[in-house]
Amino acid sequence: xxxxxxxxxxPALEAIRxxxxxxxxINAVFLLAAxxxxxxxxxxxxxSKPKTVVAVPAVPSEPxxxxxxxxxxxxxxxxxxxxxxxxxxxxxADGTREIRVHDAASGALAGRHALVTx
Numbered sequence: 001x002x003x004x005x006x007x008x009x010x011p012a013l014e015a016i017r018x019x020x021x022x023x024x025x026i027n028a029v030f031l032l033a034a035x036x037x038x039x040x041x042x043x044x045x046x047x048s049k050p051k052t053v054v055a056v057p058a059v060p061s062e063p064x065x066x067x068x069x070x071x072x073x074x075x076x077x078x079x080x081x082x083x084x085x086x087x088x089x090x091x092x093a094d095g096t097r098e099i100r101v102h103d104a105a106s107g108a109l110a111g112r113h114a115l116v117t118x
Contacts, residue, residue: 066107070100085110
């Protein structure tokens with residue numbers, strides 16, 4: 001049995017075939033464009049400048065001996081320290097809780113935050 005010639009194809013079948021070919025070409029173009037966008041994004045990300053790292057202040061060689069002021073009757077719940085800050089979690093004499101942030105070098109009060117329930 002021989003294959004049918006293009007002349008022997010029904011016109012309705014030829015219309016469906018041309019629509020399918022057009023559909024395939026359009027989808028192939030979109031797929032190629034999407035792949036090119038992804039490859040372009042990967043190349044752009046690889047070629048862009050690396051982000052600068054923020055320098056952390058150096059820990060002083062001599063430890064600080066600055067006093068930290070705590071209200072009379074307050075109870076210390078927790079302490080946290082970083083290179084330049086000391087954080088105190090206090091329960092005050094009236095029962096309220098407060099977070100105090102002090103500068104590690106000078107001991108000066110940098111912030112005071114009351115803890116309240118909502």
